Amino acid sequence: MQDAATAAPPPAAAPPAAPPATAPAAHRAAPVRDALFEPSTLGPTGRPLPDLPLPPLPERHGPARIIAMCNQKGGVGKTTTTISLGAALAEIGRRVLLVDFDPQGSLSVGLGFNPHSIEATIYDLLMRRGTTIDEVICKTNVDGMDLLPSNIDLSAAEVQLVTEVAREQSLARVLRPALADYDVILIDCQPSLGLLTINALTASDGVIVPLECEYFALRGVALLTETIDKVTERLNPRLRVDGLLGTMYDGRTLHGREVLKTLVDGWGDTVFHTVIRRTVKFSDSTVAGEPITSYAPGSAGAEAYRQLAREVLVRCSAG
Numbered sequence: 529m530q531d532a533a534t535a536a537p538p539p540a541a542a543p544p545a546a547p548p549a550t551a552p553a554a555h556r557a558a559p560v561r562d563a564l565f566e567p568s569t570l571g572p573t574g575r576p577l578p579d580l581p582l583p584p585l586p587e588r589h590g591p592a593r594i595i596a597m598c599n600q601k602g603g604v605g606k607t608t609t610t611i612s613l614g615a616a617l618a619e620i621g622r623r624v625l626l627v628d629f630d631p632q633g634s635l636s637v638g639l640g641f642n643p644h645s646i647e648a649t650i651y652d653l654l655m656r657r658g659t660t661i662d663e664v665i666c667k668t669n670v671d672g673m674d675l676l677p678s679n680i681d682l683s684a685a686e687v688q689l690v691t692e693v694a695r696e697q698s699l700a701r702v703l704r705p706a707l708a709d710y711d712v713i714l715i716d717c718q719p720s721l722g723l724l725t726i727n728a729l730t731a732s733d734g735v736i737v738p739l740e741c742e743y744f745a746l747r748g749v750a751l752l753t754e755t756i757d758k759v760t761e762r763l764n765p766r767l768r769v770d771g772l773l774g775t776m777y778d779g780r781t782l783h784g785r786e787v788l789k790t791l792v793d794g795w796g797d798t799v800f801h802t803v804i805r806r807t808v809k810f811s812d813s814t815v816a817g818e819p820i821t822s823y824a825p826g827s828a829g830a831e832a833y834r835q836l837a838r839e840v841l842v843r844c845s846a847g
């Protein structure tokens with residue numbers, strides 16, 4: 529191992545020419561069990577906010593549930609969600625492994641690593657036979673949360689993998705030895721639907737789709753769903769959509785509220801009740817190389833990701 533979101537007034541009519549945002553029934557996440565709901569106030573998604581209890585500590589660790597953070601659009605909060613959700617899960621006793629699967633290495637940088645001085649990266653694990661996962665895993669400053677780092681080398685892997693046998697299963701193969709040691713493995717995908725992302729989806733049990741609460745953000749969802757469908761049919765039948773996550777939400781604007789409504793109209797309970805509001809604290813925490821849960825532990829952003837962690841655990845145990 530190396531060292532190392534208020535009740536909104538009803539929105540006006542939907543924007544013109546609403547993009548397709550309907551989910552095939554097979555991909556809808558199981559609704560959170562009613563018993564866990566104490567409907568109180570309406571949440572930002574227009575549905576009653578569930579009361580999500582703090583889950584008990586796990587009696588033992590593993591086998592890990594693998595979740596890909598996926599959206600082919602950049603700048604929607606994939607990396608921020610991977611770091612913050614991972615740290616929030618670690619806070620409640622889960623053993624978490626974050627996988628930086630973007631050659632830009634933003635996840636590694638966001639956790640305070642210099643991508644150029646990392647000795648071994650996920651590239652070595654994928655492409656150099658004999659590299660073990662223990663040689664590549666880095667400890668982060670968050671207790672219980674480790675990282676498989678990456679840097680620009682990974683872009684070469686995308687080219688080299690094309691000629692490999694079972695090229696879509698490469699990530700699944702190298703993660704297998706770590707499954708028993710972790711409760712959750714979060715894969716931060718690159719902003720494309722290329723071979724690296726197909727590898728992430730093939731390795732995963734679930735997908736979380738972060739979506740910026742902007743009208744144009746909805747347009748790519750249909751294409752992403754099509755890709756997820758293909759992976760499910762051809763490569764990985766256990767894959768399902770764990771949830772769509774609204775990010776960078778500004779409840780003061782009608783626009784933001786309309787986007788959330790369109791999302792819930794199309795996808796129903798697949799949309800997480802938790803919505804991440806827009807705040808500069810996220811950029812500040814990236815500069816500090818720390819998750820928001822430790823950089824600004826009492827902030828609304830940290831609280832939102834703690835709520836998301838509980839919602840994810842409830843959904844996964846219900847499914």
Ligand SMILES: Nc1ncnc2c1ncn2[C@@H]1O[C@H](COP(=O)(O)OP(=O)(O)O)[C@@H](O)[C@H]1O
Binds near residue numbers: 605634805810811
């Ligand atoms: N809820 C939020 N509010 C404000 N800024 C955010 C929020 N989430 C992420 N950001 C910022 O937006 C930028 C893009 O986020 P990032 O997580 O890197 O997106 P992606 O990985 O999808 O490209 C980063 O500078 C990040 O700090």
Ligand SMILES: [Mg+2]
Binds near residue numbers: 607608630635716
């Ligand atoms: Mg990113």
